[in-house]
């Protein structure tokens with residue numbers, strides 16, 4: 001029985017580790033591995049449990065990711081709130097160097113016995129039956145590859161589900177414009193969030209003496225404002241209260257072009273059915289405010305692998321149970337996010353977001 005895992009990001013790679021650990025014949029497919037968001041992401045300390053279960057905790061600890069010692073938030077209130085990592089029973093969260101993080105998981109998958117990642121691009125699907133036949137293109141060569149089960153770990157695009165014609169709900173159109181700067185104070189281990197009237201700013205150090213500074217807002221607002229222009233981005237940064245000081249504005253030293261990325265909430269209506277399931281962002285993508293994208297990528301990768309192994313053993317209800325759990329978690333997340341955004345009443349992007357979320361109950 002062969003399982004094909006599409007996508008070697010954190011979700012697909014952790015699914016591959018967990019499957020290969022169970023002795024399942026696993027092939028990872030990714031035309032462009034290690035190209036995820038490279039500007040530094042926060043990994044909550046609770047993710048340590050998943051890293052341990054994947055057997056990569058020691059490798060993670062030795063890879064130079066930076067602890068986040070404090071959260072500073074100016075969120076819907078006049079005065080900043082400070083929360084030290086010391087109050088988290090799991091310990092500090094981490095600022096992750098993303099390429100090293102993804103490579104660590106892919107290496108673990110190979111060590112566990114998975115094949116790949118092979119650089120194939122999925123272009124078509126046919127259901128055998130009983131097997132899937134995946135049409136993939138590799139450097140101009142077309143191949144048709146059989147699979148008994150498919151895991152879609154292709155990120156927000158959920159390529160496999162999209163080729164099946166399955167609907168994906170979009171709950172917000174948040175985008176971010178992020179800059180990578182020389183960090184004026186690399187010893188400052190805090191992560192900072194600050195609302196402004198049309199969105200929020202984020203700043204945190206990342207490995208290599210750099211600081212990521214990003215503005216999050218609605219896509220339409222970002223387009224109208226021309227936020228992708230450095231001059232406009234920098235002008236808006238200069239009007240913040242805390243973020244400008246952390247970034248050393250106006251003496252910014254940008255080390256890469258500004259990056260614009262989709263960062264809203266979206267999910268497949270159903271992340272699993274007979275013979276396939278989706279993990280990570282392919283199943284549900286989260287607003288980065290929640291800091292749970294990487295955590296959930298690991299968690300759904302591991303849970304998805306369990307469901308696949310049970311399905312291959314004949315437990316036909318395992319994929320449906322997985323889908324129910326993931327979808328219920330996403331609905332809970334939407335309610336929590338709506339509550340969080342409701343704290344900041346001056347935020348037009350959140351107004352837009354809330355109307356959609358509350359319409360869905």
Ligand SMILES: Cc1cc2nc3c(=O)[nH]c(=O)nc-3n(C[C@H](O)[C@H](O)[C@H](O)COP(=O)(O)OP(=O)(O)OC[C@H]3O[C@@H](n4cnc5c(N)ncnc54)[C@H](O)[C@@H]3O)c2cc1C
Nearest residue numbers: 007009010011030036041042154155159280281288293294
């Ligand atoms: C601006 C921004 C800030 C963020 N900040 C945080 C944060 O602070 N904390 C946090 O936890 N999360 C954060 N996230 C979310 C986090 O990046 C994602 O949740 C995480 O990358 C999801 O992992 P994944 O493996 O599901 O998908 P991805 O990392 O997107 O990986 C998908 C993989 O699939 C591959 N692929 C694509 N198409 C195909 C195909 N057709 N066939 C095969 N392979 C394919 C891609 O090459 C890629 O390697 C942030 C996201 C953004 C955009």
